[in-house]
Every structure is written in C-alpha cells, then in structure tokens.
Amino acid sequence: MRPERWLLALVLLLWTGAMARDGLDRWVDATVLPPLVHDTATEVRDRNGTLLRAYKVPGDYWRMAVTPDRVDPLFFDMLLAYEDKRFHQHRGIDPWAMARAGWQALGHREIVSGASTLTMQVARLLEDGPTGQWSGKLRQMRLALALERQLDKQQILQIYLLLAPYGGNIEGLRAASLSYFGKEPLRLTPAQAALLVALPQSPELRRPDRAPDIARAARDRVLARMAGAGVITAEAARAALRDPSPDRRVPMPMLAPHLADRASAEGPGRHDLTVDADLQARLEALARRAMTGRDPRLSLAILLADHQTGEVLASVGSPSYDLGAGQGFIDMTKALRSPGSTLKPLVYGLAFDRGLAHPQTLIADTPVQFGSYAPQNFDGRFRGELSVARALQLSLNIPVVRLTEALGPAHLMAALRTTGARPELAAGAPGLAISLGGVGLTLEDLTTSYAMLAQLGRAQPLRWRRDEPKPTAARILSPRAAWSVGHVLAGITPPPAAGPRGRVAFKTGTSYGHRDALALGFDGRHVAGIWMGRPDGTPVPGAFGGELAAPLLFEVLGQVRHTPLPAPPADTLMVSHAHLPQALKRFRGPGDTSQQALRLTFPPDRARLTAGQGVPIKLRDGTPPYTVLANGAVIAANQHRPAFTLPLSEPGFSTLSVIDAKGRAARVSVELR
Incomplete structure (x- = not known):
C-alpha cells in the first residue's frame, strides 16, 4: 500500500473506532503488553555520584538508566515541539496529526509529515516492530492506547529516554549524551539538545561518528524549527548553529577500573x-x-x-x-x-607498648644468631649500640629481629x-623473619x-x-x-x-x-x-x-x-x-x-688522637672474645683481653664499636689527626 493510502486508512480506522467506543475499549484492554523493564548498564559511581565506570548490557549495547528529572528540561521542550506537540493531551494517538498527515499525503502524493506520537514510538521501541507495514502500524496504535491506560506520561517518557536509538550500540538519551558529548544530559546546550532530538529519527544514517555532516544538518533543522516554534530565541538558534557538532564518540568513563570490577562482581545495578x-x-x-x-x-x-x-x-x-x-x-x-621493611614500625610500636623499649633505649646492632637464623643488615654493616629511634629510621634489620624475638612472632x-x-605465610608457624618481610601482605x-x-x-x-x-x-x-x-x-x-x-x-x-x-x-x-x-x-x-x-x-x-x-x-x-x-x-x-653493660673506658667519645700510632682500647664489664668495628667494618676479632691496640692509623673521623661475646656493644667516635 502506498503511503498516502495507509495514512487515509488510519484516519478511517480511528473514525470507526470512535463510533464503536465499547468495542475499541475491549480491543485495547485485551492488548498484551511487552516487557516494560529492560536491562541497564551496571554503574559504578564516586562519592558524589559521578560516573566512574559502566558496563554494557547483554547484546553489547550501551543502555543506561535515566529518569526525566536528570535530563535538561530544554531537551523535553524540543522533543515535544518537534515530535509530538499534543503529547500531554492525547491518549496514545493524535487524531489531528493523523488527519493532517493523511490530507498532506493526498495533496502531495507523498508523505510530508508523520503522524506517530511519542507513545506510538515507544510502542515500536518496546516491540522493535516495523514502521511501514499496515499491520505494524495498527499494532503500534493499539499498544500506544494500552500504554496510556497503564502508564502515566512521565513513565512513557522514561521508556523513550531509555530505548531511543542513537546509532550503533547506543540506546537511550543518557548513553548518547555520554558517548557524543562526554557529559550527563542534565545540562545540555541548545545545539546538543537539538542533535539528541534529531538522531533517533534516522540513527544509522545520521550517526555523528560516521556521517558528521548529515548529523549536523539534521541538528540544524531542529534548531530552525525550535526557533520558529518559540522554544528558543532566534539569537540562541544562530549561536547554536555555530557550535561544533561531534564527529566521533567519546570513550565511556573508565576511572578506578579495578575497584569497579570488584564492585560489579557483587551484582548488577548501581554501586556507590x-x-x-x-x-x-x-x-x-x-x-x-x-x-x-x-x-x-x-x-x-x-x-x-x-x-x-x-x-x-x-x-x-x-x-x-x-x-x-x-x-x-x-x-x-x-x-x-x-x-619488606614496612612492617618494622608495627614491631617497634608493640615493643613500646609492652615496655620493652623506648625511642631513646639503646639497642645493639651487632652480629647475632637465633638458632640457625643469623639476620644481616641490608648493607652488611653493623652500627654497634644505638638508639631504638635511630635503628628504626635507618631501617636496620638486627635490632628489629631482636625485638621480634622478645615479642614473639605470633603476637606480631x-x-x-x-x-x-x-597475612599469609608460605608454610609453618611464623618465624623471626616476618618482621623483615617474610610474610605475604x-x-x-x-x-x-x-x-x-x-x-x-x-x-x-x-x-x-x-x-x-x-x-x-x-x-x-x-x-x-x-x-x-x-x-x-x-x-x-x-x-x-x-x-x-x-x-x-x-x-x-x-x-x-x-x-x-x-x-x-x-x-x-x-x-x-x-x-x-x-x-x-x-x-x-x-x-x-x-x-x-x-x-x-x-x-x-x-x-x-x-x-x-x-x-x-x-x-x-x-x-x-x-x-x-x-x-x-x-x-x-x-x-x-646480664645486669652490666659493656663499657669502653678509653678512648672517650669525640677524642682526638694522633694518627699513625694505633688506637688503644680499654674495656670494662665485658665478656670476651671481643669484636671491633670501624665505621661498620670489622677490623679486629677474637680479642680476649680488655686492653689492646687497634691497627688504625689513617687520619679522619671513625666510629668505633666493640661487641662482646654476649652481643653487648659500646661505641665511641674519634678523630685521628
């Protein structure tokens, strides 16, 4: 059937239905509605509601939840002025629009204007049915009348916002706004709103990412109509015509993708x-x-x-x-x-709390062995006796292992x-090495x-x-x-x-x-x-x-x-x-x-000695044999007497550390001149 004939037939059908109201009511009430609920993208949002990431619905479509209150009112003004002026007055079909379309088709021998209401378009989207066949158009009219009886106008608009096609795998206004403008549809410019009104009429032909010129021309026609209808001023329309039109798609937001994956794994819907x-x-x-x-x-x-x-x-x-x-x-x-060493602060905190140490407590950084385990510092050096605070700041291994032994690895x-x-261990009970990184975290x-x-x-x-x-x-x-x-x-x-x-x-x-x-x-x-x-x-x-x-x-x-x-x-x-x-x-x-500490009675701390004569050492309260380090390097070992001379003769500053058989240490700094 040629276009002008089906339009005339629709007018006649409407007239017949009006004459048989009871029959029409029974016909509409018997309509079986298609599903009104559709999958929407799982969304992950930030603390302020900003979209971090979204996931496509089955079928690889971008279809995103949207409600009329989250859409710029200008879009609705343009949509209704362009597609369905009497949307809020009719009950699914607009007899005046159908009569006008039929009369124009008869006069011009072609379709000049459409007669589909937004409700009829929603009916077509719900069933994804044909638009040009008599049976399809009749089904849309019947479904539109049924929808108007069971849904209010806002609900019908919401379905349109969700399902309207915008080219490719983009469905719905919000997905289109994000894909073409990189923004939510809550704040749209006149040019953006006009493009979003124009695209669903021919979504593939007017795709901005494939046919930007055609898309722009369609947008400009909407702007001209809106100026003529008084929806926007002529000045605003002229300014909008100068706005650039998108020629590519904007990637969907992809922030915090790993955290978003964890959230989406808990189920569909919105995750804040x-x-x-x-x-x-x-x-x-x-x-x-x-x-x-x-x-x-x-x-x-x-x-x-x-x-x-x-x-x-x-x-x-x-x-x-x-x-x-x-x-x-x-x-x-x-x-x-x-x-690694990042657990050391917790060890020191536990030691402080249990009264084992204070930041100013002296602790030995000396060779030590716990059974078969002999911890070493990262640089292989020993500092002798130093404060607990300094041991933590230098991230020394031996002092923290000493504290771990005192605390017990299980307590850590x-x-x-x-x-x-x-924490996870490779095998067995926790050992002293956990304070040096021997645990999975x-x-x-x-x-x-x-x-x-x-x-x-x-x-x-x-x-x-x-x-x-x-x-x-x-x-x-x-x-x-x-x-x-x-x-x-x-x-x-x-x-x-x-x-x-x-x-x-x-x-x-x-x-x-x-x-x-x-x-x-x-x-x-x-x-x-x-x-x-x-x-x-x-x-x-x-x-x-x-x-x-x-x-x-x-x-x-x-x-x-x-x-x-x-x-x-x-x-x-x-x-x-x-x-x-x-x-x-x-x-x-x-x-x-032991209740006594090893003491280095000579040389005194910060002593200045003559270079080339060796450095005499005198000890008290220690247990031999003694080991002596200069600047962390061993220079004498197995010393059994409390007095001896070090073979140290090079001028300069040196830190001397003496360690006895029980691991106690004493330290002084000297200058050889």
Whole structure:
C-alpha cells in the first residue's frame, strides 16, 4: 500500500473506532503488553555520584538508566515541539496529526509529515516492530492506547529516554549524551539538545561518528524549527548553529577500573564508592607519568585513604588497565607481596607498648644468631649500640629481629590480623623473619596497618563502598606507643623537593631480591601506600623503596590538603636517654640476663688522637672474645683481653664499636689527626 493510502486508512480506522467506543475499549484492554523493564548498564559511581565506570548490557549495547528529572528540561521542550506537540493531551494517538498527515499525503502524493506520537514510538521501541507495514502500524496504535491506560506520561517518557536509538550500540538519551558529548544530559546546550532530538529519527544514517555532516544538518533543522516554534530565541538558534557538532564518540568513563570490577562482581545495578573521581583521575595520571620510560613489564599501585573515616579516596591498581607486558589487568593493591621493611614500625610500636623499649633505649646492632637464623643488615654493616629511634629510621634489620624475638612472632601476626589485614605465610608457624618481610601482605593490608598508627593505635579497616557501615575500631597500640612510632618516622629525611621533615611520617621497604619497592606514610588526615615492581614477582635489579616509591608517596599526599600530625598524648614519656628508667636504658633480649653493660673506658667519645700510632682500647664489664668495628667494618676479632691496640692509623673521623661475646656493644667516635 502506498503511503498516502495507509495514512487515509488510519484516519478511517480511528473514525470507526470512535463510533464503536465499547468495542475499541475491549480491543485495547485485551492488548498484551511487552516487557516494560529492560536491562541497564551496571554503574559504578564516586562519592558524589559521578560516573566512574559502566558496563554494557547483554547484546553489547550501551543502555543506561535515566529518569526525566536528570535530563535538561530544554531537551523535553524540543522533543515535544518537534515530535509530538499534543503529547500531554492525547491518549496514545493524535487524531489531528493523523488527519493532517493523511490530507498532506493526498495533496502531495507523498508523505510530508508523520503522524506517530511519542507513545506510538515507544510502542515500536518496546516491540522493535516495523514502521511501514499496515499491520505494524495498527499494532503500534493499539499498544500506544494500552500504554496510556497503564502508564502515566512521565513513565512513557522514561521508556523513550531509555530505548531511543542513537546509532550503533547506543540506546537511550543518557548513553548518547555520554558517548557524543562526554557529559550527563542534565545540562545540555541548545545545539546538543537539538542533535539528541534529531538522531533517533534516522540513527544509522545520521550517526555523528560516521556521517558528521548529515548529523549536523539534521541538528540544524531542529534548531530552525525550535526557533520558529518559540522554544528558543532566534539569537540562541544562530549561536547554536555555530557550535561544533561531534564527529566521533567519546570513550565511556573508565576511572578506578579495578575497584569497579570488584564492585560489579557483587551484582548488577548501581554501586556507590567512597572514591573521589577528580582525585582518582589525578592519581591515575600520576601513575602513568611515573612509569613513562620505565620497563614496560613494571607495574605500580597507589592507595590513598582518609584514616579518620577509613574511606578509600583513590585506588590505582596499575598504570594501565590492559593485557600488556605489565599485566595491567591485575589489581596490585590486592596482590600478596612481601612487605619488606614496612612492617618494622608495627614491631617497634608493640615493643613500646609492652615496655620493652623506648625511642631513646639503646639497642645493639651487632652480629647475632637465633638458632640457625643469623639476620644481616641490608648493607652488611653493623652500627654497634644505638638508639631504638635511630635503628628504626635507618631501617636496620638486627635490632628489629631482636625485638621480634622478645615479642614473639605470633603476637606480631595477631596484631596484623586485628588491624584487618590477612597475612599469609608460605608454610609453618611464623618465624623471626616476618618482621623483615617474610610474610605475604597486600598493599591494602599495609595501608590499613599504617592507618592504625595514624589513628594513634586504633584499627581503622579501610572501606571503599559508600553503603558499608564504619566498623568498630579495635585498639592495637596505646596512643603513646603509636604516636612515638609516628614521631620517629616523621624524623626520617624526606626525598628531595618533598618539603620539610616532620610533615609526614613514612617508611620505605624493599623486598628480598628487589622484587617489590614500597613506601607508606601518613599525615594528620590521610594515609597512602605505594607499590612498584613486576606482577609476576621477577626481581627488579636496583629497585629501592626509598629511591622509587618514596618520592611518589609524597606526590600522592601532595594531591590532598595537608593536615599536621597530632600532638603527643599526655602520658607520653618524652625524655633523653639519661633520664630513662634504668630498665629502659638498654634493651636486653630474653637470653640476656646480664645486669652490666659493656663499657669502653678509653678512648672517650669525640677524642682526638694522633694518627699513625694505633688506637688503644680499654674495656670494662665485658665478656670476651671481643669484636671491633670501624665505621661498620670489622677490623679486629677474637680479642680476649680488655686492653689492646687497634691497627688504625689513617687520619679522619671513625666510629668505633666493640661487641662482646654476649652481643653487648659500646661505641665511641674519634678523630685521628
């Protein structure tokens, strides 16, 4: 049937139906409605409702939930003026529009204007039926009448907003606005609204990414009609005609992809995270810059949280979310890795809390063996006796293993678990090596433990879902012990250009074989963790936490407003070594029952001696044999007498350390001139 004939037939049908109202009612009421609920994209949003990531619906379509209140009113004004002026007056079909279309078709021998209402278009979209066949048009009319009886106008508009085709795999207004303009449809320019009105009429022919000229021309026709109808002013229409029209699609938002995957795995629908989209975007860009020019097999992870609330503000699982050499699809914030030296602050905090040590307590950095285990410092040197605070700042291994033996490795593991971490051992019971990184932890676990230190000993498990309730905080350390650890860490010299010392408490770590470079730190409000390495665990020669991860840690914390570290709790013992209680002056391990300390009576500290004559040594209260180190290197061993001369003759400054058979140590600094 030619177009003018079916239009005339529709008019006659409508007239006949009006004459037989009861029959028409029964006919409409018997209509079987198609499904009115459709799949929409699973969406992951940030703390403010900004879209972080969306997932396509089955069939590989972009179809995104939208409600009329989240659409610019200008779009509706244009849509109704262009497609269906009497939408709010008719009940599914518009007899005046049909009569006009039929009359024009008779007069021009072709279709001049359509007669489909928006409700009829919705009916066609719901059934995906034909538009030009008599049976299809009749079905649309019947379904439109039925829809109007069961839905209100807003519900009908909402279906149109959801299903209207916009070319390719884009369905619905919101998906189109994001795909062509990179923005939500809540705020549209006249040019953008006009294009979104024009595209559904011929979505494939007018696709902006394939036929930008045709799309622009269709948009301009809508603008002209809107000016003529008074929807927009002539001046606004002229300005809109000058606006550029899109000629390509904008990628859908892809922020926090790893965290979004974790959220979407919990089910379809909308997931609201604690992440801040702007901050997330900045840190993802920072991660990409940090890896520019490096081995493509390397990866990087960043975690930033508010330790006062436990909310994760940004989570970067890798520099790029791909299947490349760096295995960017792996979320390295959740991967089990060795923590290197980053667990040492927790050991010291537990030691402070149990009265085993104070930051000014002296502890021996001397050769020691626990059964078959003989820990070594990273550089192979020994410093003799030094303060606990300095031992932590220098990240020495031997002192922290001594403390771990006194605490018991199981207590360290229990404290880790109480923070919310899930440490994993390769096999067997925990040993002394766990304090040096001999345990599997994730970056999330480590950041959680540092959040505990920042919160003065209260465990603050991190959470990334907005609807997740804040857990009850468990106390791991006393406030004074946790503050003391943070105070010591704040005394570490920061990387160049990172600002003055004391603003951030931080610690770096490098795992065995240079597989992992880590840095963790906090100020008065935020805590951050950095990991760098290869996801497959291959060693990265030359990778040190202090050189690679620490500068990035300060850059990350620089993305949020700095908050000063807290003041010391009232019961914090802040005294020099000389004023410590006797039991805290020197750390003694479980096997050390001696009540006397080794004393180096000559030379006195800071003595100036003549070079070339050797250095005489005099000891008291020690147990031979003695070992002597100069600047960390052994220069005399197996000395059995309390007085002897060192073969040291080169001019300059030297730090001399003497260690007796029980591991007790004494140290002086001298200058040979």
